Amino acid sequence: MTRPRPLVPRGDPADSVRVVGEFGVIARVLAHAGTSRAAEVGPGDDAAVLRTTDGRVVATVDVLVEGRHFRRDWSSAEDIGHKAAAANLADVAAMGGTATALLVGLACPPTTPTSWLEGVAAGLAEECAPLGAAVVGGDLVAAATDSASVVLSVTALGDLGGRAPVLRSGARPGDVVAVAGRLGWAACGLAVLRRGFTSPLAVVSAHRRPVPPYAAGPAAAEAGATSMCDVSDGLLADLGHVATASRVLIDLDRAALVRTFLEPAGPLQQVASALGADPLAWVLTGGEDHALVATFRPTAVLPPGWSVIGSVRPGGKRTGVLVGGEPAADVVRAVGAEGAGHVHFG
Incomplete structure (x- = not known):
């Protein structure tokens, strides 16, 4: 067995969330978001608008906390994005549905490199893409001043395609x-x-x-x-x-x-x-x-x-x-x- 190499991001402080700013970070992250087939209105407005085929929406949410659900010295940013998406997309599938979109809320320390957040966004998009889903909105906030951890909340939406939900x-x-x-x-x-x-x-x-x-x-x-x-x-x-x-x-x-x-x-x-x-x-x-x-x-x-x-x-x-x-x-x-x-x- 081989020992892991640390994967904790060590980006230039000039590339941190604090320096780039909320909307600068959002613009960079959205560049990796991909496209949802169901989105009539995607990111950029106060809310997204999704088309649904049968008038019902499957909705589920998971919260991932650094140190409990993932570690940045064990997983890359892309890995964490994949994992966060998979936890929610699987819940939609378990109802008999197909995922259409994700909403992502993220709290992180101001010193977090924006390149790391872009990696998370890329992982989310890659996991969603085969299903025709994508991140269509969310929120970014600074973590508590005494916290060095990242908290990632992902809400998945899905379509039953006319089928009854499986409970x-x-x-x-x-x-x-x-x-x-x-x-x-x-x-x-x-x-x-x-x-x-x-x-x-x-x-x-x-x-x-x-x-x-x-x-x-x-x-x-x-x-x-x-x-x-x-x-x-x-x-x-x-x-x-x-x-x-x-x-x-x-x-x-x-x-x-x-x-x-x-x-x-x-x-x-x-x-x-x-x-x-x-x-x-x-x-x-x-x-x-x-x-x-x-x-x-x-x-x-x-x-x-x-x-x-x-x-x-x-x-x-x-x-x-x-x-x-x-x-x-x-x-x-x-x-x-x-x-x-x-x-x-x-």
Whole structure:
């Protein structure tokens, strides 16, 4: 494994936000924004105007705080832009929608180099471009005088294209549970970075720039998905939300999880062996890969890219997630994970 080189920006003070000024920075950032197919009025006025095909708008927001969600010595500005966009675009996909635009609010120290902010803007635009979306507005403010951290708030808007939204509350007994995308890679990459290394590059890159399966969300909605969720905090944690909202038990097939995410052996096993860890812990509890998990009726034809990993059982007074019939908490302890997933105020 190789140790990381610091990526903290060291721009010329003459290029700082304080010197260039709010509107100068905004002009530079907007030069990287790209174009949204849905925008009738883009950046430059008091608000953007977007076209929508069916009269409804999907809306979601995430806040990323430096030191908790990203580190500038681990990730480039472009990486952080990609990650901030992906967290929100995946939420739109999890409703069965397609993203149309982003609104971005950013608080940063006045000494922040404008070149770093341009890098974030470029990452946001690159992540949005394949979907035809773009940043269409936002706000830039100075962080508190006693703060050296960046706070990035991203709101994503999306279009359902005439489809019904897929909620967390629709899972029914007899449904199958399926996943699109990969699990455990971002958590594995985080474990590598925390130990001061940057290889294997595949998992470190997965932490820096998630690769959500955006098209899988609308495809699942078309295929009749009964519930769906973005896996941002961990498979067990996020399926727990589905189980609670739907008042059911969700039983994951351990063999299917291993077959789907750990065969053939790859970087996760390589890192787990080096660290004395169980790679299944990352699959079950690792967040930020932004895979999609959904339930379908057993007769449904699953779209390409979806793999069955479990089933839904009646809940009665008991709801939650099982793995091979065992309570998730017992499995979490057995694989050596710290908990069922990310805890925001832990």
